[in-house]
Amino acid sequence: MEFAAFLARRLAWSVLVLVGLSIVIFTIARVMPGDPARMALGPRASVEQVEQLKSELGLDRPFVEQYLSYVSGLVRGDLGKSLLTRRSVSDDMRASFPATLELVLVTILFAFAVGVPLGVIAANWKDRWPDNAVRGVAIFSAVMPAFFIALLLQVLAGYVLQILPTTGRLPRGIDFTASPTGMLLVDSLVRGRPDVFLEALRHLLLPALALSLATMGQVARITRASMIDVSRQDYIEAARAFGIPERLRLFKYQLRPAFVPPLTIAGLEFASLIGNAFVVELIFSFDGMAAYGVRAIQQKDLNAIMGVVMVSGVFFVLVNLAIDLAVGLVDPRVRIRGARA
Amino acid sequence: MSDLDLREPAALSNAWQNWYRFSRNPTAVIGALIVLVAVALAVLAPWIVPYPADAGAVVDFQHRHLPPSWEHWFGTDNTGRDNFTRSIYGLRVSLALAGVVLVIAVPVGTVLGILAGYFGGWTEIVIMRLTDIALAIPPLVVALAVAAVLEPTLLNSMLALASLWWTWHARLVYSVTRQIRAQEYIEAAETLGASKLHILFREILPNVISPVAVKTSLDAGFVILIGAALSYLGLGVRPPTPDLGTMVANGANFLPDYWWESMLPATVILVLALGFNLLGDGLRDLFDVEDVR
Numbered sequence: 001m002e003f004a005a006f007l008a009r010r011l012a013w014s015v016l017v018l019v020g021l022s023i024v025i026f027t028i029a030r031v032m033p034g035d036p037a038r039m040a041l042g043p044r045a046s047v048e049q050v051e052q053l054k055s056e057l058g059l060d061r062p063f064v065e066q067y068l069s070y071v072s073g074l075v076r077g078d079l080g081k082s083l084l085t086r087r088s089v090s091d092d093m094r095a096s097f098p099a100t101l102e103l104v105l106v107t108i109l110f111a112f113a114v115g116v117p118l119g120v121i122a123a124n125w126k127d128r129w130p131d132n133a134v135r136g137v138a139i140f141s142a143v144m145p146a147f148f149i150a151l152l153l154q155v156l157a158g159y160v161l162q163i164l165p166t167t168g169r170l171p172r173g174i175d176f177t178a179s180p181t182g183m184l185l186v187d188s189l190v191r192g193r194p195d196v197f198l199e200a201l202r203h204l205l206l207p208a209l210a211l212s213l214a215t216m217g218q219v220a221r222i223t224r225a226s227m228i229d230v231s232r233q234d235y236i237e238a239a240r241a242f243g244i245p246e247r248l249r250l251f252k253y254q255l256r257p258a259f260v261p262p263l264t265i266a267g268l269e270f271a272s273l274i275g276n277a278f279v280v281e282l283i284f285s286f287d288g289m290a291a292y293g294v295r296a297i298q299q300k301d302l303n304a305i306m307g308v309v310m311v312s313g314v315f316f317v318l319v320n321l322a323i324d325l326a327v328g329l330v331d332p333r334v335r336i337r338g339a340r341a
Numbered sequence: 342m343s344d345l346d347l348r349e350p351a352a353l354s355n356a357w358q359n360w361y362r363f364s365r366n367p368t369a370v371i372g373a374l375i376v377l378v379a380v381a382l383a384v385l386a387p388w389i390v391p392y393p394a395d396a397g398a399v400v401d402f403q404h405r406h407l408p409p410s411w412e413h414w415f416g417t418d419n420t421g422r423d424n425f426t427r428s429i430y431g432l433r434v435s436l437a438l439a440g441v442v443l444v445i446a447v448p449v450g451t452v453l454g455i456l457a458g459y460f461g462g463w464t465e466i467v468i469m470r471l472t473d474i475a476l477a478i479p480p481l482v483v484a485l486a487v488a489a490v491l492e493p494t495l496l497n498s499m500l501a502l503a504s505l506w507w508t509w510h511a512r513l514v515y516s517v518t519r520q521i522r523a524q525e526y527i528e529a530a531e532t533l534g535a536s537k538l539h540i541l542f543r544e545i546l547p548n549v550i551s552p553v554a555v556k557t558s559l560d561a562g563f564v565i566l567i568g569a570a571l572s573y574l575g576l577g578v579r580p581p582t583p584d585l586g587t588m589v590a591n592g593a594n595f596l597p598d599y600w601w602e603s604m605l606p607a608t609v610i611l612v613l614a615l616g617f618n619l620l621g622d623g624l625r626d627l628f629d630v631e632d633v634r
Contacts, residue, residue: 013473016470017470017473017474017477018477020470020471020473020474021474021477021478024474024478025486028483028486028487029486139615139618139619139622140615142562142614142618143562143566143611143614143615143618144611145566145569145570145573145586145589145607145610145611145614146566146570147569147570147573147586147589147590147593147607148589148604148607148608148610148611151589151593151596151603151604151607152604154596155596155597155600159596159597160597268476271476271477271478271479271480272479272480272481274479274482275479275480275481275482275567275570276481276570278481278482278485278570278574279570279573279574282574283593293482293485294485294574297485297486297574297576298575305486306486308482308486309478309482309483309486312478312479312482313477313478316477316478316479317477320477
């Protein structure tokens with residue numbers, strides 16, 4: 001019962017955030033100077049043509065009315081028409097978002113697979129050289145520009161060592177359309193194409209590595225701090241006194257409760273991950289939502305830009321909702337206190 | 342206790358103590374040095390760079406794509422301009438970006454955070470829910486969108502970043518204020534009939550300054566990184582103004598043969614962001630504030 005209330009509160013809150021987000025984005029897009037219809041048609045179109053496109057897109061109606069129709073479209077999954085390609089933005093999103101999702105998920109997986117052990121090592125050898133090394137790595141990863149690491153990896157692994165492909169999601173000439181999920185790693189397995197799976201993985205490695213560095217450093221840092229916090233608890237001292245094997249103490253009794261802070265941090269990290277994905281996808285010619293967004297921005301395609309920001313926001317809110325619920329399940333204190341700080 | 346006024350020497354020894362602790366912290370000192378040198382180089386750029394004319398649109402095809410040497414420390418770019426000169430000038434853009442964003446975002450966030458933390462109720466609900474919404478938007482994405490829909494200029498990118506960045510400071514100051522508010526000296530001030538303004542700005546504000554200083558220093562590094570990413574994507578300053586992110590983007594077209602054209606400006610960005618981060622970390626140790634990211 002208690003958990004149901006927590007769930008309801010958290011859900012209502014997410015909806016509120018999304019409504020706010022949609023208002024902000026809509027206002028930014030509509031209050032901007034310049035005429036989207038004129039922009040889409042170019043300077044040589046006649047006034048009548050511009051007026052016609054305006055009424056077609058509903059740009060001549062009052063602001064609030066426009067917003068309400070935009071939102072009612074949103075709820076139905078309709079993000080409007082791309083002003084330049086004249087295709088539905090939702091279709092474009094369905095085509096491009098899974099690639100970004102795949103990239104971001106592999107990135108997060110990688111960041112945790114490396115970051116958590118690094119944090120545990122640092123905490124266990126606090127103030128000795130492994131700790132200093134991990135702290136150095138964490139600071140370095142926080143200040144490394146995403147495009148720098150991406151270009152470095154591209155040059156080192158792609159040109160110098162020539163061990164990994166540096167662009168695209170699949171080699172030219174492979175006949176495989178990603179469906180049903182749009183994520184190549186999943187689709188290739190579902191449809192029994194291990195060759196495609198391997199190629200997709202090879203293409204994904206460098207972008208995911210480049211994208212994961214910053215998050216990995218954060219995860220290591222937070223895991224370290226949280227492990228040290230937990231190690232000061234009395235029950236850890238008791239575990240030591242009772243002679244419980246070091247490894248059992250470390251991984252079962254210390255790491256498990258210490259795992260909550262890195263988990264919540266992961267939620268916030270998604271925001272910077274999506275941001276950095278723009279740069280990384282561009283450098284590796286990775287055909288995802290961020291690459292689509294960059295094109296939309298270069299061509300001033302308003303509905304497409306709004307679509308990208310909105311989908312990023314919804315994705316971010318959903319991820320954080322899921323993480324809050326997971327943490328709530330693991331840690332009963334969170335349920336009572338409500339949302340995390 | 343005697344009536345001797347001990348405030349002056351106490352304050353002095355306090356500053357001395359702080360300086361002593363600061364100077365004993367190698368990361369803080371290195372960070373402060375990097376930041377100071379960068380600011381000095383940026384301010385003095387026109388007088389110290391080896392080829393001042395190369396900050397503009399110079400074309401010198403005889404000297405294009407030269408590797409790093411004594412004459413050209415960072416080599417030259419595809420139109421023959423000295424990359425070292427342009428990197429030093431690029432510091433100006435990066436520092437100005439961080440400066441303007443934080444000058445707007447930090448005071449706004451601090452004041453709103455104090456208000457939300459002290460008054461609670463509707464003030465808190467409105468302000469903190471606003472920050473929640475802003476947190477749901479990736480900063481780089483919004484900066485991209487705004488820079489794209491408005492003219493992609495440095496000023497617009499700054500405003501876009503500032504319009505989101507205050508929320509982080511508001512959240513930090515809010516949580517610190519909540520803790521301070523429960524302290525007895527605030528209760529005492531209230532009982533004595535101190536005005537709200539006095540409590541907010543004379544009792545609470547001085548106590549939130551250290552965490553805000555730490556965060557501001559760390560943030561300067563992140564704003565510089567986001568700014569560099571924006572200009573890498575072609576939404577920064579207009580050419581021919583020298584800009585580090587733009588230099589990396591241009592130089593990347595000539596990888597891997599002319600590596601210096603992208604890698605060296607990128608290293609400058611890295612070192613600059615590193616400086617602010619080390620300084621922030623050092624200040625955190627100095628002020629003994631935790632949980633500031």
